[in-house]
Structures are given as C-alpha cells and as structure tokens.
Amino acid sequence: FPFRLFPLREHGMNWRAKPLTRQEIQAFKKSKEVMQRFIRAYQLMLRFYGIILINEETGELQRAENWAERFQNLNRFSHNNLRITRILKCLGEMGYEHYQVHLVKFFLTETLVKETLPNVKRSALDYFLFTIRSKRKRRELVHYAWQHFRPQGSFVWGPHDKLLKYR
Numbered sequence: 001f002p003f004r005l006f007p008l009r010e011h012g013m014n015w016r017a018k019p020l021t022r023q024e025i026q027a028f029k030k031s032k033e034v035m036q037r038f039i040r041a042y043q044l045m046l047r048f049y050g051i052i053l054i055n056e057e058t059g060e061l062q063r064a065e066n067w068a069e070r071f072q073n074l075n076r077f078s079h080n081n082l083r084i085t086r087i088l089k090c091l092g093e094m095g096y097e098h099y100q101v102h103l104v105k106f107f108l109t110e111t112l113v114k115e116t117l118p119n120v121k122r123s124a125l126d127y128f129l130f131t132i133r134s135k136r137k138r139r140e141l142v143h144y145a146w147q148h149f150r151p152q153g154s155f156v157w158g159p160h161d162k163l164l165k166y167r
Helices: 022-030 031-050 067-076 079-093 097-113 117-132 137-150 160-165
Strands: 053-056 060-064
Touching: 022 031, 031 053, 031 067, 031 079, 060 097, 067 117, 067 160, 079 097, 079 117, 097 117, 097 137, 137 160
Parallel strands: none
Antiparallel strands: 053 060
16 A cells, blocks of 8 residues: 555554654664665655656656646545645655655646646645645745635635735
8 A cells, every 4th residue: 555655653544554653753764775765655656646756856846758647547536635645744754845845836836827636726725735844835835826826815725915925
C-alpha cells in the first residue's frame, strides 16, 4: 500500500500502522539510504499521479508525458486526495518543506489556473494548502490561490482585506 511509504506522527486510515515518533523521524533523517528511498517513493507516487520531479535539489515539478490519463484517475477517485495530503504532511516531517511548496503550487496551478483537476480543487484548498509548515510560504500560496480563484469574492481561505494588501 503506497500510504505506508509515508509514515506520520498521527494515526491514519490503517489502524495497524503505528504513528512515528520524533526519535524515529530523527533516525530516518540521519540515514542517507532511508532518505534516498523516501525520495524514490515520492517520485514513484508522483509518476502515478502524472507528475515528475525535475529537480531533486529544489523539488521543482512538471507534468509527466502521461499526465492527461493520470489526471483522469485523480479526478475520478477522491481517495487519492487523502494520500496526497499524507504525502505532503510526511514531506514536512522529513524536512522537505520546499518539496511541499512545489507540490501544493503544482496542484493550485492545475486546479485554479489550468483547470485540469476540478475534483481536486477543494482538497487543494481545504487540506493541501494547510500542510505547509512555513507561515510565510503558506501565506504566499494562499495569496496565489486567491489571485486565481473565481469568483474571487467567494474565496474563503483567507481574509480579503489582508489578501488585497499582501506583498
């Protein structure tokens, strides 16, 4: 099961899976092999969703060649949104906050700008956005979402007065 590849410090859908401890996370981060496997697992899941990691240093992403077919799957099966939320949280736990930002921005762009993933939009706004640990980066992404959300007056993920003044 793919979600076992992304353990968290909280209980998930699999009641048999034990939540991670802070000590386990620290041990994982110290192991080069574990972290390489983690990135490979991330790349595997991205490919499943029709996305490729084009820069391991920065976390930059782009659509894979088979994106249209894979996006159909993402649009049809909402359980993928739970897995993506889990992956995002795990990226944060493992010290890959910069990867989180790229993945959330990717989904905001696909849902709000390119409108290729209409059935992922609510999850991107309600859940994906709020996995971002950095308050500044989260604010930037909320502002980006607000800029592209239509109708803008219906945007409920941040106060409009602050979004108007955001720099």
